[in-house]
Amino acid sequence: MLPGLIKRMHFNHRHISEDQYLVNQVLKGNQQAFASIVRQTEGLVVQIVFKMIPAAGDRQDIVQDVYLKAFSSLAAFKFQSKLSTWVGKIAYNSCLHYLEKKKLMFLPGADEQENGLDQLNKHQELFQHSAEKALSQKELAAILTTAVRMLSPPVYQTLIILYHQEELSYAEIGEITSLPEGTVKNYLFRARKALRQQILSGYKKEDL
Amino acid sequence: MKQEHLSDDELQQLALEQEVPGQQWEAHIQQCAKCATAIADYRAMFAALSAMEKPVFNLDMEIQILSKLPVVTTAKRPASHLPMWLGIAAITMAGITVWVMGNYFKELLKGVDSMMLCLLVATAITITVLQCREMLATYRKKMELLKFYQKTAT
Numbered sequence: 001m002l003p004g005l006i007k008r009m010h011f012n013h014r015h016i017s018e019d020q021y022l023v024n025q026v027l028k029g030n031q032q033a034f035a036s037i038v039r040q041t042e043g044l045v046v047q048i049v050f051k052m053i054p055a056a057g058d059r060q061d062i063v064q065d066v067y068l069k070a071f072s073s074l075a076a077f078k079f080q081s082k083l084s085t086w087v088g089k090i091a092y093n094s095c096l097h098y099l100e101k102k103k104l105m106f107l108p109g110a111d112e113q114e115n116g117l118d119q120l121n122k123h124q125e126l127f128q129h130s131a132e133k134a135l136s137q138k139e140l141a142a143i144l145t146t147a148v149r150m151l152s153p154p155v156y157q158t159l160i161i162l163y164h165q166e167e168l169s170y171a172e173i174g175e176i177t178s179l180p181e182g183t184v185k186n187y188l189f190r191a192r193k194a195l196r197q198q199i200l201s202g203y204k205k206e207d208l
Numbered sequence: 209m210k211q212e213h214l215s216d217d218e219l220q221q222l223a224l225e226q227e228v229p230g231q232q233w234e235a236h237i238q239q240c241a242k243c244a245t246a247i248a249d250y251r252a253m254f255a256a257l258s259a260m261e262k263p264v265f266n267l268d269m270e271i272q273i274l275s276k277l278p279v280v281t282t283a284k285r286p287a288s289h290l291p292m293w294l295g296i297a298a299i300t301m302a303g304i305t306v307w308v309m310g311n312y313f314k315e316l317l318k319g320v321d322s323m324m325l326c327l328l329v330a331t332a333i334t335i336t337v338l339q340c341r342e343m344l345a346t347y348r349k350k351m352e353l354l355k356f357y358q359k360t361a362t
């Protein structure tokens with residue numbers, strides 16, 4: 001089997017029994033077990049919240065809210081997915097609920113977008129003058145951070161982060177976002193293409 | 209050589225080391241610099257995406273979250289029969305002792321006021337029950353802790 005697939009085949013029996021043990025402990029009143037769940041899933045939850053919620057001041061409350069919801073509905077978790085995927089889904093839905101309540105689009109703020117465009121132009125100018133120079137991974141990562149923020153529709157940003165940073169499978173991302181697996185795949189292809197075009201247009205025009 | 213260039217989806221799949229149907233692409237990318245470069249670009253982009261800095265909060269969210277959790281009432285588990293059997297055994301032992309040694313006890317307590325005797329017995333029983341309860345609670349706590357660390361260590 002190909003390494004790209006092996007890396008993402010996470011859901012196995014070890015995970016189920018680990019998850020089962022932790023959930024049972026929490027249901028028996030063991031708060032340390034819940035602390036373990038928080039440690040295991042915090043990275044994913046924070047990624048989702050940072051990508052979806054433009055107001056930095058509200059993010060902490062949302063994360064708090066996600067874990068309170070997870071804690072109170074843990075007895076209803078049926079082990080049909082990984083526990084982390086289930087918590088991720090709660091995070092995603094909480095963010096959607098927040099945006100709906102605030103009547104916000106799933107979009108970066110206008111300021112952020114303008115700022116992002118400026119930064120992207122700056123990066124592109126920089127590399128137009130040194131087209132010969134190969135980009136270091138760090139430089140490329142810096143450009144990408146801005147470019148990902150510019151992706152539209154904004155759900156592309158979340159999908160890119162979940163696939164490439166959190167290394168989730170298409171199925172797991174589908175579970176979290178309630179999108180069919182085929183749609184996740186399709187959106188990701190488009191998002192990657194847009195990213196590549198956005199980044200390379202500035203300094204490697206001949207490749208496009 | 210396959211005449212048309214690879215589609216963008218195929219280029220991405222190859223960069224992700226995912227399966228691409230057909231065989232023609234192999235020969236094509238060996239001879240087409242444009243497609244080979246595009247795959248290399250995608251690979252570099254994917255590597256950089258996973259190298260991107262992940263967002264973090266300035267404060268320890270774990271502590272924040274745990275401090276806000278509601279107090280949990282432990283779910284009642286089915287009562288174990290062990291304490292009941294231990295109790296029966298203890299009462300039987302006490303009964304046998306009283307039955308065998310009854311006469312000696314009568315001699316011993318001849319001069320003691322009956323009110324005083326009741327008080328003594330009640331106090332002894334209360335202390336014993338409280339001690340047993342505490343021992344049981346400590347034992348349970350230690351077992352839970354032990355089980356938790358055994359499991360998390362593996």
Ligand SMILES: [Zn+2]
Nearest residue numbers: 213214240243
């Ligand atoms: Zn080609």
